[in-house]
Amino acid sequence: MTPGGGGGGPMKDCEYSQISTHSSSSPMESPHKKKKTASRRKWEVFPGRNKFFCNGRIMMARQTGVFYLTLLLILVTSGLFFAFDCPYLSDQITPAIPAVGAVLFFFVMGTLLRTSFSDPGVLPRATPDEAADLERQIDIANGSNSGGYRPPPRTKEVVINGQTVKLKYCFTCKIFRPPRASHCSLCDNCVERFDHHCPWVGNCVGKRNYRFFYMFILSLSFLTVFIFAFVITHVIHRSQKTGFLSALKDSPASVLEAVVCFFxxxxxxxxxxxxxxxxxxxxxxxxxxxxxxxxxxxxxxYNPYSYSNIFTNCCSALCGPLSPSLIDRRGFIQPDTPQPAAPSNGITMYGATQSQSNMAAATPLLQSEPSITSEELPLPGKTTISAPCATLTLGQPTPPSSMPNLTSETGLSDMIPLKEDPESHQFLTPEEAPSPPGMLPLGSPVTHSHTMHVLSLASQDSLHEDSVRGLVKLSSV
Structure with a gap:
């Protein structure tokens, strides 16, 4: 098909119909719909050792057995108190006792669940690109431009309120941990303002749930003291009327409550x-x-985080704004976008770019050869080229100016230097030279009245292979 022919119009129409986005049956839309249906949330691929419930709304540690024990003790003790002690205390003393007990119970349960089910302040891990960039920065800072391996430093130093604070490098999360952050070995996460990992609540205690943890243990202390005090009041009040043994028989659950609360x-x-x-x-x-x-x-x-005032420190820990979660566990995973290649600054080359360019420069035979046009097809027995080389096509490397012109007077011996042997010199005759496949035999008459390509792609590959063999044979003699 000629470039200027009328066949270009139908081809353009065909290509336009293939890339049209107005058609509902276009093949370009089906992968897009599949990608939407296959989208996943971040909690499904979260790298830490955590368990998620309710589509990522609830986040807990993997070991939750002790948390269920805590929940069972609170529910059983409070349930027995409301079932066996509160009716008698409400009737004989005051109805405010069960009301206050209910308020304390719901406050304890609310703060416990809020501590156990929330993100304690997990720091996101570095992406592969961010980790590689950080390692490059560390290498440049250390001046390790040589090929040797040098591990990155484990600490950095920052100054906070006049006090030098060390930031440790986390080899798991590939980040320098912020001040007061630490890596929890049980949850396998770096937690901001890490306090401790509490198995009783089934979660880490950090920046985002410490205030709820403190309110939980404080309210639980009041609830435990409250239940223990009024259980004893109930037993003493009954003992004054019916005796101690009769009081224990009438309310056996009070003994169990008193024992649990006492210990x-x-x-x-x-x-x-x-x-x-x-x-x-x-x-x-x-x-x-x-x-x-x-x-x-x-x-x-000294402590650089203290305000040197008890009231200000308490307000800072309990009444400050609650920071948002940094891991966005219910967010959708964004599709990977192709990253542009890093520009070479002459210091470090990544990947195979540098090695491939060096190999291509060192082995010019691996480059594609330009098409050679000639008025006469060269025969296998000839040792000269009958016509000068054609102009290089676009995109081919320009030969250096020091290369001699390949004219019809140039001999094969001038083009291919032979290895000198002090003992003997053996040369190949034109008849012994390997003949490429597909060429005409010696002496066959060939006449061409128009310019043609010498070899097809397959013939060029065969000629290249035989030429390499000939060079090896010449160099070995």
Whole structure:
């Protein structure tokens, strides 16, 4: 088909109908619809060791057995109190007792579920591109331009309120952890303002749920003391009327409630007091255990996060704005977009770009050869080229100016330097030279009145292979 012929019109119409987006049956739309139906949410591919429920709305640690024990103890103890003690106390003393107990119970359950089901402040892991970029920055900062391996530094130093704070590098999340962040080995996540991993609530305690955790243990302390006090009141009030043994027989559940509350109240109240101290000094459990701001480390070592005021520290921990979640667990996964190649600055080359360019420059035989036009088909027995080489096609590398012109007077011996042998010199005669397949035998008359391509693509490949063999044979003699 000629470029200027009338056949170009139907082809253009055909191509236009193929890429038309107005047709509902276009093949371009079906993959798009499939991609929409196959979209997934981020919690489904979350790399940490967490469990998600209700389409990602609930986030918990993988080990939740102790959390169910906590839930069972609170529900059973409170249920027995409302079933066996509250009717008698409401009738004999005041109806405000069950009302206050109900308020404390619902507050404890609300704060417990809020602590257990929320994101504690998980930091997102670095993407492969971000991790590679960070490693390149570390390599450049270390001056490791050589090929040797040098591990990245584990710490960076920043100054916060005049105090030097070290930022550790997390080899799992591929990030430098922010101040006060730490990696939880159970959940396998870096958590912002990490306090500790609490198995009783089935989740980590961090920046986004610490206030709810503190309100949970504080309200649970009040509820435990409240139930224990009024269970004893109930037993004493009945004992004054019917005797102690009769009181225990009339309300056997009160004994179980008193035992559970007696052994749990000490740990719960003690935990509440410890976290009250941490909040008043604006510390975390992790920092207190490690002694990060202990005076034993030096006279100038102090807590840079403390406001030097108990009331201000408590307001900062309990009344500040709640930061949003950084992992967006219910968001949809965006399709991967092709990334542009990084520009080469002469320092580092990634991938096979540099090696391929060096190989192509070192082996010109691997490059595509231009088409050669000639008025006469060269015969296998000839040693000269009957016509000068045609002009190189567009896109081919320009030969250097030092290359001699290939004219009809140039001999094959001038083009191919032979390896000199001090003992003997053996040369191939034109008859011994390998003949490419598809060529006419010696002496066959060939006449051409028009310009034609010498070889087809398959013949060029065969000629290239035989030429390489001939060069090897010449160099070996």
């Amino acid at each position: 749990s109240v000490w740990s719960i109240v003690g935990l509440s007091g410890f976290h009250t101290y941490l909040i008043s000094s604006n510390q975390t459990t992790n920092e207190d255990i490690k002694g990060s701001w202990s005076s034993k480390r030096g006279k100038e070592n």
